[in-house]
Amino acid sequence: MFGLADSNDNEINSGKEFNTVTNLSVLEKTVINGGAISEKEALALIHLEGDAIYELLSSANRVRTFFKGNKVNLCSIVNAKSGLCSEDCSFCAQSAHFDTKAPVYSMIEPEEIVAAAMKAKDVKSREFSIVTSGSAVEDKDEVDKLCQALEQIRDAGGLERCASLGIMSKESLLKLKEAGLQSFHHNLETARSFFPNICTTHDYEDDVNTVKMAKELGFETCCGGILGLGESLEQRVELALTLRELDVDSVPINFLNPIKGTALEGRETVPPLEALKTIAVFRFLLPHKDIIVSGGREVTFRDLQPLIFMAGANGTLIGNYLTTKGVDPQKVLKMIEDLGLEVAGY
Secondary structure, three states, rough: OOOOOHHHHHHHHOOOOHHHHHHHHHHHHHOOOOOOOOOOHHHHHOOOOOHHHHHHHHHHHHHHHHHHHHEEEEEEEEEEOOOOOOOOOOOOOOOOOOOOOOOEEEEOHHHHHHHHHHHHOOOOEEEEEEEEOOOOOOOOHHHHHHHHHHHHHHOOOOEEEEEOOOOOOHHHHHHHHHOOOEEEEEEEEOOOOOHHOOOOOOHHHHHHHHHHHHOOOOOEOOOEEEEEEOOHHHHHHHHHHHHHOOOOOOEEEEEEOOOOOOOOOOOOOOOOHHHHHHHHHHHHOOOOOOEOOOOOOHHHHHHHHHHHHHHOOOOEEOOOOOOOOEEEEHHHHHHHHOEEEEEEEO
């Protein structure tokens, strides 16, 4: 395709082979017709520059529209257990290895979790996720609290139930599933080749195996990462290819919001066009999946935030994040309406 067999890797990686509307159209038709683009093609896309970026965004938008229509998935989270995490993830405000002044508290009561879920429903969230700090939740009392909350949210109806609880045991996950947990969230954070640069307290394969176990137990899987940690463009493609291999259902794309006190507090955010280009490449590599742009989008995209959907995303987080404030939910809903899109499930 495009004479790739006659091109060397440097030419491919520079994006020269894809600098035309015609070549992008061929790739677009490939994925729409059920095919998959190759690693070399993805690398060429992520190295596009100048006006070609806008052509890429337009093409990715058509791929999104074909597979996802005009629906936007909204999800909300609650920080159900905060701070004092033993992991040393370099970006995380809740790591005990850093002094970030982030809130610290044990597992909140089921009633508080349920109340947060009802607020999420009021702002048209389709999915509600219970998030806890730490490497895992295995304390019986904590698991019981989660089960009570999940049962009440399930009985209230109207929300898909998700949780992000770290590297869990099979027994605990099955107990949570019986209580109503439908989806399990567990990010890989970054590419396998870059992971040792951001975390040394557990192995990448621990995360991969957790996602595989959740799939085997019948959960929907929500798995993505954080961009802008210092990884290369090639490593962003590497992450997307790993997610494609794992065949996860939803892919949350976060962008680093440098938090004072963390190891990455001084790192610059990803330039907006580069971030949009990356979303588009993820859409080409994962055409059928829900791509949810979440944390860091305000500081990364600034006034270009509405373009995340035009770049191929079909979802976003509404409400607050774990330790930082989000955009006013009504502004997010208005943005979606102004773009001619509709909130999924409502």
